[in-house]
Amino acid sequence: xxxxxxxxxxxxxxxxxxxxxxxxKTPEFWEDNSNPTWDWVxxxxxxxxxxxxxxxxxxxxxxxxxxxxxxSQGGPQIQGSLHTAYLAGAKAQRExxx
Numbered sequence: 732x733x734x735x736x737x738x739x740x741x742x743x744x745x746x747x748x749x750x751x752x753x754x755x756k757t758p759e760f761w762e763d764n765s766n767p768t769w770d771w772v773x774x775x776x777x778x779x780x781x782x783x784x785x786x787x788x789x790x791x792x793x794x795x796x797x798x799x800x801x802x803s804q805g806g807p808q809i810q811g812s813l814h815t816a817y818l819a820g821a822k823a824q825r826e827x828x829x
Contacts, residue, residue, distance in 0.1 A: 736771060736776075739776050739777060739778065740769065740776075742778055743767060747778050747779075748763065748778065748779035749763075749764050749765075749767050749776055749777070749778065749779065750762060750763055750764055750776070750777055750778075750779045751764040751767060751774045751775065751776050752774060752775045752777075753773060753774055754772075754773060754774060754775060755773075759775070761777070763779060764776070781823070781826075783820060783823055783824065
C-alpha cells in the first residue's frame with residue numbers, strides 16, 4: 732500500500748494528472764485534483780485514466796513532419812505507421828480495460 736501511494740505521489744511530481752475520491756462517498760466519485768493535499772485518511776488518489784482519444788492525440792503529436800508528408804503522399808511508411816498506431820491503440824485499450 733505504501734508503494735502505491737509513493738508511486739502516485741512521485742507521478743504527480745513528474746507531471747502526471749491525479750484524481751481524488753472521498754473515501755466516505757459511495758459510489759466513488761473521482762475528481763481531477765491539481766493540488767492534492769495527500770490526506771490518505773480522507774481521500775483515495777490515483778492517476779487520471781487516459782482514454783483512447785487522448786492517447787491517439789499523443790501519438791499524432793509524436794509523428795514527425797516527414798512522416799506526415801510521406802503518409803499524405805501514400806509513401807511506403809504508411810503501412811508501418813498504421814501498424815504502429817494500431818498496436819498503440821490496442822495496448823491503450825488493454826490498459827483501460829484493466
